[in-house]
């Protein structure tokens with residue numbers, strides 16, 4: 415399934431880092447995840463950059479959202495089309511707080527924020 419942006423992905427949209435390191439994006443580790451579709455969905459509504467491992471492999475697939483300057487929200491185990499759609503919808507709404515409950519369950523505090531600093 416290909417998504418169509420609801421609006422241009424301009425500088426006002428949230429920024430997103432999608433990890434595609436040794437574990438995240440691995441078809442061996444997550445064979446049921448359409449990794450390309452996940453990136454397509456996210457990038458349809460947010461400024462998206464694919465990055466290498468962010469040192470939180472136990473949470474793969476990891477996505478880091480920067481809704482606003484100085485703020486980051488880490489999500490792990492985003493391994494289903496339903497979760498990807500929920501993330502897309504939240505991003506499309508401007509990544510408001512509080513997090514939707516289904517996404518809150520998959521948010522976590524990273525051991526190191528070095529990757530997003």
Ligand code: FES
Pocket residue numbers: 433434435436437438466467468469470471472474475476
């Ligand atoms: S490969 Fe994504 S956190 Fe390591």
